[in-house]
Amino acid sequence: MKKILLIISLIVSASALFAQADKESSPLDNVSISYLDKSFSVYDKLQKTIWSDPELGFLETKSSALLQNHLKSNGFTVEAGVAGMPTAFVASYGSGHPVIAVLAEFDALPGLSQDTVPYRKPLVEGGAGHGCGHNAFGVGAAAGAVAIAQWLNAEKHTGTIKVFGTPAEEGGGGKVYMVRDGLFKDVDIVLDWHPATGNGVTTGTGTAIQMVDYSFYGIATHAAGSPDKGRSALDGVEALNYMVNLLREHVPTSSRIHYVISNGGEAPNVVPDYARVSYYIRSPKREILKELVAWIGQAAEGAALGTQTKVKSEIISGFYERLNNRKLSELVQRNLEIVGGVHYDARERAFAEEIAKGLNKDISALEEVKSVKPLADEKPSTGGGSSDVGDISWVVPTVSFNTATFVPGSAGHSWQNVAVGGTTIGTKSLINTAKVFSLSAIALYTNPELVKEIKEEFEKRRGADFKYEPLLGDRKPALDYRVKR
Ligand SMILES: [Zn+2]
Ligand SMILES: [Zn+2]
DSSP states (O other): OOOHHHHHHHHHHHHHHHHHHHHHOOTTTTTHHHHHHTTTHHHHHHHHHHHHHHTTTOHHHHHHHHHHHHHHHHTTTEEGGGGOOOOEEEEEEEEEEEEEEEEEEEOOOOOOOOOOOSSSSSSTTTTTOOOOOOHHHHHHHHHHHHHHHHHHHHHOOOOEEEEEOOOOTTTTTTHHHHHHHHTTTOOEEEEOOOOOOOEOOOOOOOOOEEEEEEEEEEEEOOOTTTTGGGGHHHHHHHHHHHHHHHHHHGGGTTTTEEEEEEEOOOOOOBBBSSEEEEEEEEEESSSHHHHHHHHHHHHHHHHHHHHHHHEEEEEEEEEEEOOOHHHHHHHHHHHHHHHHOOOOOOHHHHHHHHHHHHHOOOGGGGGGGBOOOOOOOOOOSSOOOOTHHHHHHTTSOOOEEEESSTTTTOOOHHHHHHHTTTTTHHHHHHHHHHHHHHHHHHHHHHHHHHHHHHHHHHHHHHTTTTOOOOOTTTTTOOTTTOOOO
């Protein structure tokens, strides 16, 4: 009997030992992850509060304050109103290196107000909405940072976690002013994410961009009574646009040039003495972008000359293309795979199915949200969008990844994205993101050699003679760019 007991107790203690070993080997067994697992409702509420009161670029007073207050109440010190932007902030926790930073965006888009229903239903006619998921974006960053702070505290580990509250991503370029002001100087690594329709690491470089307004000045007159007395500012705009549409044939095909006439005059019987056209000019290489902008500037001068008007140009904003870091991408890929995809419950699934059906998508496309895409090779971009994360990626090694906040098949900046991002699907996605942030930060804090290798790759890729020159020059933040002019 004694023998049997001994054997049993040996088996029990051996299996306990295996269980222990099993537990210790799971990267998900740490205070960060358990904090996030038990804080779903906290972050669900926070993201929905920001979602419910969408604020446009540089006007995100309440959204920024909500994130700042949450970070403060979790032990972070917060410096607000940095780099000349009232809604920008830097929150810090811990001490010493490595300093790891996460980025928090929180601006909404005009005209995209939408209820959390799977059909078009604005909450406020013509109102703003979170069509780019920045409600989840900012809260995911805050959740990750708090979880990382909990780990630093529990382990009494050296290292700092910072949250950069970066306003006005949608056209205002808040991050660029923060880079220009040197706020990233002591940061070793930046971890960044963006809501998307799937889970994966970003390997594209996107495009560098300059946003330029060309304002034409003419002479107003009665368009029928005394047209010879006037000079039309709108003619200046049209002549410029015509020339740009001709030069398109002769620029590298990866270039992107688009415009809207943001002021075309008031009435056909008044020759406009003021007109404005707003251009976005992009290229995967900022050297080529600079040449394009110079050419369009010449076209603007020519247009003014030929229409006897005057023209002034103003760079509204400008971003670098992205500089990737393979070592850092591989680290985040590993952690994304550990965390896994987004798993809908029955209610979420039904909601997502309705959205997918509305887009004429096969519902089998929804399976994509459950898995993580393999890490793609880096290829030079052939066009595509731009982000102010680009500038950061040239001053600090940076990685960006996506988790599945939106329904596969949805377009960017769509009402579908507003609808889904404001539900628990958005929260699940941001919690996954926060877990990836946590696992990646812990790996970096505990592996100085890895940090060193990432930095070496960064230095090598950007080149020894690199000097940061912002593409928006020395202009002040366009704090009123979303205020109707
Ligand atoms: Zn966005
Ligand atoms: Zn966007």
